[in-house]
Amino acid sequence: MARYRGPLSKIARKFGEPIFGPDKALERKNYPPGQHGFARKRGKKSEYAVQLAEKQKAKYTYGILERQFENLFQKANRLKGITGETLLQLCETRLDNVVYRLGIAPTRRAARQLVSHRHIEVNGEIVNIPSYQLKPGDVISVRQKSRSMDAINLTKGTQMDWLEWNSATASGRLLNVPQREQIPENIKEQLIVELYSK
Numbered sequence: 001m002a003r004y005r006g007p008l009s010k011i012a013r014k015f016g017e018p019i020f021g022p023d024k025a026l027e028r029k030n031y032p033p034g035q036h037g038f039a040r041k042r043g044k045k046s047e048y049a050v051q052l053a054e055k056q057k058a059k060y061t062y063g064i065l066e067r068q069f070e071n072l073f074q075k076a077n078r079l080k081g082i083t084g085e086t087l088l089q090l091c092e093t094r095l096d097n098v099v100y101r102l103g104i105a106p107t108r109r110a111a112r113q114l115v116s117h118r119h120i121e122v123n124g125e126i127v128n129i130p131s132y133q134l135k136p137g138d139v140i141s142v143r144q145k146s147r148s149m150d151a152i153n154l155t156k157g158t159q160m161d162w163l164e165w166n167s168a169t170a171s172g173r174l175l176n177v178p179q180r181e182q183i184p185e186n187i188k189e190q191l192i193v194e195l196y197s198k
Contacts, residue, residue: 002065011060015053017186019061021107051195058187062091063108068131073196084189085180092178095122096130098140102165102172103156110151119146134174141171 004011009025010033012018018026045053059069076086091097096112099120105111112130114120120127121141122134134140142152147170157165162178165171180189 004060015057015060017057019057048195051191054188054191055195058088058091058185058189058192061108061185061187062094062097063112064091064131070196073192077196084193087192088180088183088185088187088189089177090133092183093134093174094130095120095127095132095134095140098134098163098172098174101160101163102140102158104142104152104154104172106153114146114152119143119149119152136174136176138174139171140174141169 008020009023012020012023012026013029013031013033016026016030016032055069058064059066064072072090073083073087076083076090079086092101096108096115099105099111099114100108104120105114115130115132116128118126118128119142121143122132123139124141126143142154146152147154154167154170157167158172160178160182162174162176162182164173164175
């Protein structure tokens with residue numbers, strides 16, 4: 001099975017960042033996982049190792065598998081603009097990520113599940129594809145039947161200025177594609193571009 005189903009804290013500790021949200025395990029043990037966590041200081045990392053780690057961090061952050069991530073990069077490469085920024089914009093405008101950013105779900109994994117279990121509508125139509133690419137102006141809403149579920153948060157709203165949330169109608173709107181400075185993720189996209197350009 002390709003999807004990682006192990007402990008998320010282990011991945012966060014590997015990168016030394018809370019990439020899945022606040023993590024007490026990361027606060028207690030701020031060193032890499034494994035038997036040799038403290039002692040694993042094998043000198044300087046190679047350029048390739050740094051680039052690969054950055055790509056892996058981006059993949060784990062957005063919950064995208066290798067083939068899908070590579071396809072996103074190829075698409076970003078074909079589009080106009082800076083490839084690295086375009087790649088992050090494509091990741092941010094995925095349906096599961098926007099559901100998470102709107103505050104409907106507490107994590108990206110929870111958002112992915114809500115989408116695949118048919119609780120989310122786009123422009124009034126049920127969409128159950130987490131990787132569905134949204135366009136500016138699209139309206140994302142929680143299905144009428146699903147609004148009473150405990151797992152769905154309709155009151156929190158979003159802190160992103162490229163999204164708009166209306167708790168009265170349990171719907172949000174993608175106002176525009178986010179610029180790089182509007183994306184809070186700590187990802188050095190230039191390293192990913194360099195890795196794929198080899």
